[in-house]
Structures are given as structure tokens and as C-alpha cells.
Amino acid sequence: xDTSNNQAELEIEKLELQDADATLRNDLDALERRWSExxxxxxxxxxxxxxxxILAFFRAGLVRxxxxxxxxxxxxxxxxxxxxxxxxTVIPLVGVDNGKTVFCSYMNCWNRENGEWKLxxxxxxxxxxxxxxxxxxxxxx
Amino acid sequence: xxxxxxxxxxxILIVEDDDSAREALSDCLEMExxxxxxxxxxxxxxxxxxxxxxxxxxxLDLYMxxxxxxxxxxxxxxxxxxxxxxxxxxxxxxxxxxRKIDAEIIMHKPLDLDRLLTIIREHC
Numbered sequence: 001x002d003t004s005n006n007q008a009e010l011e012i013e014k015l016e017l018q019d020a021d022a023t024l025r026n027d028l029d030a031l032e033r034r035w036s037e038x039x040x041x042x043x044x045x046x047x048x049x050x051x052x053x054i055l056a057f058f059r060a061g062l063v064r065x066x067x068x069x070x071x072x073x074x075x076x077x078x079x080x081x082x083x084x085x086x087x088x089t090v091i092p093l094v095g096v097d098n099g100k101t102v103f104c105s106y107m108n109c110w111n112r113e114n115g116e117w118k119l120x121x122x123x124x125x126x127x128x129x130x131x132x133x134x135x136x137x138x139x140x141x
Numbered sequence: 142x143x144x145x146x147x148x149x150x151x152x153i154l155i156v157e158d159d160d161s162a163r164e165a166l167s168d169c170l171e172m173e174x175x176x177x178x179x180x181x182x183x184x185x186x187x188x189x190x191x192x193x194x195x196x197x198x199x200x201l202d203l204y205m206x207x208x209x210x211x212x213x214x215x216x217x218x219x220x221x222x223x224x225x226x227x228x229x230x231x232x233x234x235x236x237x238x239x240r241k242i243d244a245e246i247i248m249h250k251p252l253d254l255d256r257l258l259t260i261i262r263e264h265c
Contacts, residue, residue: 045165
């Protein structure tokens with residue numbers, strides 16, 4: 001691995017963790033800065049969201065989290081494109097999963113736009129859900 | 142049966158067994174200004190249609206417990222009172238499974254919201 005690639009991978013890993021932190025804090029300014037205008041998010045609900053659609057969800061209070069733990073498992077950088085994989089463990093404060101611990105796997109795609117890394121694509125899959133009493137609701141993985 | 146709290150009549154009926162998917166789609170459509178009712182399977186959808194004013198369009202999942210989307214569609218077509226409500230099938234199945242259902246439009250998951258909204262606006 002060459003040094004520049006290594007640096008880029010570390011940068012992406014840092015951005016991944018910042019993205020999770022901004023999501024937890026509902027820091028929409030940070031998310032808006034880091035997300036490409038062409039962002040596509042494929043959610044566990046099998047809906048494709050654009051940047052404006054997902055931000056509208058945040059603004060409407062439909063995305064609120066009690067906790068968000070992200071573990072980055074791999075980052076690969078090729079030129080101006082980077083792919084990151086990992087797991088997200090979240091506890092939502094709203095919706096049908098309110099209070100449950102939701103375990104997800106994900107893949108994020110980053111693109112360097114005008115010298116700045118922007119999140120261009122995100123695919124999330126739910127692996128399992130744990131109720132507050134510790135029992136599992138569903139598990140597909 | 143889960144349904145919206147809106148006092149107005151819903152113009153869209155979502156038939157989907159996955160709670161998260163149903164809620165997310167309902168939230169999206171309500172944010173776009175539509176009134177939405179929902180059902181967790183084909184039987185709940187038929188019960189809703191027999192007891193409520195007809196929606197302008199039905200968004201139908203296929204693989205559901207109790208009554209599948211295919212079974213719902215067959216029952217709907219046999220009932221003159223509800224047979225003409227347009228149905229958009231929303232499924233992750235390939236064409237081998239989806240072509241067995243007679244529906245106006247078939248959309249594949251993950252669902253392109255922009256395209257779905259265009260279709261809905263043509264009917265609502």
C-alpha cells in the first residue's frame with residue numbers, strides 16, 4: 001500500500017466516524033457539508049433516498065437516535081473513489097424501532113469532489129434487532 | 142389495522158408486512174402531502190377497502206403473511222366495488238415472480254421514491 005493511499009484510507013475512516021457522530025447529534029450542517037449533492041442512500045426499508053429527502057426526514061424529527069456506534073471494518077481507496085464497510089449499532093428514539101438496539105451492516109461510497117471527500121452512496125442492511133428486555137426480534141444474519 | 146390519524150380520507154393504501162418499510166414509506170408520502178392508510182397484509186387491505194372510501198392508488202407488496210399480494214390482487218379483481226383501483230406492485234422479486242400478477246405498474250426494491258412520487262401524482 002502506498003503512503004498516499006494509506007493517508008486517504010485514514011482520512012476516510014475519520015470521515016466515517018465523524019459522519020456517525022454528526023448523525024447522532026443531528027448536526028445537519030455537518031452532514032450537508034459532507035454529503036454529495038448526488039447522494040443516494042439505500043435504506044433497510046428498501047427505499048432510495050436523495051440528500052434532500054433524507055435531510056427532510058431529519059428536519060421532520062423522523063430520525064433521532066439515542067446512540068450510534070460505528071465500527072469501520074475496511075476502507076479501500078482507488079483514485080478519487082473510496083469504499084468503506086462496517087457495522088452500525090443504533091438505538092432510535094422514534095418510529096417502530098424506538099428503544100430497540102438495531103444492528104446494521106453497511107457500505108459507504110465516497111467520492112473526491114474538488115479535492116474534498118463527499119459521501120456519494122450508502123447501502124444499509126439490518127442484521128438484527130434487540131428489544132429493551134434483551135430478546136431478539138428479528139435476525140437475518 | 143394501522144392507519145393514519147388524518148381526519149381526511151386517505152388517497153393511498155400501503156400494503157406491506159414489514160413495519161419499518163411500511164412506516165418509512167408512509168412517512169415519506171405524508172411528508173409529500175399525501176394522506177396514507179396502511180395494511181399489514183392482503184386480508185387487512187381487503188377489510189380496509191370494504192369499510193372505507195376507496196383510495197386512489199394501492200401500493201402492494203407481494204410476499205406477506207396471512208394473504209399475499211398475489212392473493213389480494215385476485216380477490217380485488219373479482220370484487221367490482223374495488224377492482225378498478227390502480228395497483229402498483231412493489232417487490233424485490235425478479236420478473237419470473239412479478240409477471241404472475243396483473244398490476245398497472247411493477248416497481249422493484251429498493252424503491253426509487255422520485256419515480257414512485259411521479260406515478261402517484263398521476264393518480265392522486
